[in-house]
Amino acid sequence: MKRGLLVLFAVAWLALSAAAQVKITPGADKIDIEIGGKSYSTFYMKGAEVTKPYLWPVRAATGTYVTRAFPMEKVAEEEKGPKDHPHQRGIWFAHDSVNGIDFWNNEASYTEPPKRGVMVLKKVGPAKSGKDQGSLAATFDWTDRQGNVVLTEDRVMTFHADATLRIIDVDVTLTSVQTVVWGDSKDGAFGIRLRPVLDEQGGTGKIVNADGLTGERQLWGKPSNWCDYSGTIGDEKVGVAILDNPENPRHPVRWHARGYGLFAANPFGVAAFTNDKSQSSPQTVAPGKSLRYRYRVIVHPAMCNRPYCGAVHQLHCGEVSGRRGWATAPRFFRGLTNLQKTCSIVLWPSLTEKRRGASSRSPTYSKDTLPPSRPSRPDSPKTRTPIM
Numbered sequence: 001m002k003r004g005l006l007v008l009f010a011v012a013w014l015a016l017s018a019a020a021q022v023k024i025t026p027g028a029d030k031i032d033i034e035i036g037g038k039s040y041s042t043f044y045m046k047g048a049e050v051t052k053p054y055l056w057p058v059r060a061a062t063g064t065y066v067t068r069a070f071p072m073e074k075v076a077e078e079e080k081g082p083k084d085h086p087h088q089r090g091i092w093f094a095h096d097s098v099n100g101i102d103f104w105n106n107e108a109s110y111t112e113p114p115k116r117g118v119m120v121l122k123k124v125g126p127a128k129s130g131k132d133q134g135s136l137a138a139t140f141d142w143t144d145r146q147g148n149v150v151l152t153e154d155r156v157m158t159f160h161a162d163a164t165l166r167i168i169d170v171d172v173t174l175t176s177v178q179t180v181v182w183g184d185s186k187d188g189a190f191g192i193r194l195r196p197v198l199d200e201q202g203g204t205g206k207i208v209n210a211d212g213l214t215g216e217r218q219l220w221g222k223p224s225n226w227c228d229y230s231g232t233i234g235d236e237k238v239g240v241a242i243l244d245n246p247e248n249p250r251h252p253v254r255w256h257a258r259g260y261g262l263f264a265a266n267p268f269g270v271a272a273f274t275n276d277k278s279q280s281s282p283q284t285v286a287p288g289k290s291l292r293y294r295y296r297v298i299v300h301p302a303m304c305n306r307p308y309c310g311a312v313h314q315l316h317c318g319e320v321s322g323r324r325g326w327a328t329a330p331r332f333f334r335g336l337t338n339l340q341k342t343c344s345i346v347l348w349p350s351l352t353e354k355r356r357g358a359s360s361r362s363p364t365y366s367k368d369t370l371p372p373s374r375p376s377r378p379d380s381p382k383t384r385t386p387i388m
Contacts, residue, residue, distance in 0.1 A: 058091060060236075
């Protein structure tokens with residue numbers, strides 16, 4: 001009897017350990033991520049078709065994938081749909097105007113002109129597995145197709161295990177090798193391409209931002225603390241939220257969110273979204289200086305609403321913490337096990353450190369003055385770029 005109980009206890013303990021474990025397995029060209037003993041995603045860094053690093057697929061805690069399969073894989077669900085924008089793979093970070101070089105629309109099959117860039121793996125950093133979270137690090141050179149280095153990117157991605165959520169923190173530092181001009185344009189920067197069933201156009205999806213704007217026509221190009229794209233896959237309600245770190249340059253970020261499933265935070269575009277050339281705001285960063293951007297992705301098991309996402313963003317920013325703040329979130333979110341653990345996940349680590357008196361890394365810029373995130377006068381429907 002005792003032996004049987006010990007066996008059952010051991011099996012249960014192993015199951016619980018597997019459920020919480022985040023395992024990071026680095027390779028020469030890619031890094032695999034497992035959560036709870038199951039494949040969660042892969043970070044692709046190098047290869048004939050890898051012109052910029054990307055994370056794919058991205059899944060909910062149930063295992064349901066939320067990112068588009070094309071062009072990496074053929075699936076029946078996408079067989080009859082459009083095969084557009086093959087450069088939009090999983091989750092990525094890029095921009096279409098970096099010293100006039102396009103790192104966004106940069107598939108290997110695309111011809112020049114315009115000049116197109118390639119992000120070349122320089123080194124793989126530490127990979128850390130753990131009970132509740134795991135992380136990976138990598139460094140890339142952003143080059144033109146002739147191999148001339150424009151800047152160096154240091155990236156850290158942290159994956160959090162939870163019973164009902166999947167949380168990914170992306171921390172990108174961009175250090176200029178030469179003087180770099182980040183152009184004011186729309187195709188940037190931290191992007192996700194969602195599964196077609198979640199699209200607003202022809203799918204079940206709904207886009208909403210922190211200011212209550214809904215749908216592409218209302219919120220495209222508008223600055224906001226967060227944006228969420230949610231819908232239904234089969235009988236499962238699922239959503240993906242991107243939260244802009246309050247210490248990012250030009251916070252709150254503008255959103256390049258499209259009804260066809262593109263979902264991107266763009267800190268570089270201003271006039272590109274307002275259609276007002278007087279607001280053109282390129283950013284110049286001197287050699288050796290850096291820009292740092294941090295984003296949090298939350299894959300959650302429900303359709304988004306403002307009270308829910310607002311509460312998450314408050315927790316995320318450290319504006320609300322502890323039980324009082326937690327009570328503002330909806331029941332399914334409050335029901336997560338281990339309140340303190342989840343609060344520590346939702347809070348940005350650097351802000352938590354600040355409250356303890358520690359200093360966090362801050363971005364450094366050139367002597368040029370960077371313009372504010374919001375334009376000098378309000379956006380107007382008459383001046384907004386038409387939806388393409």
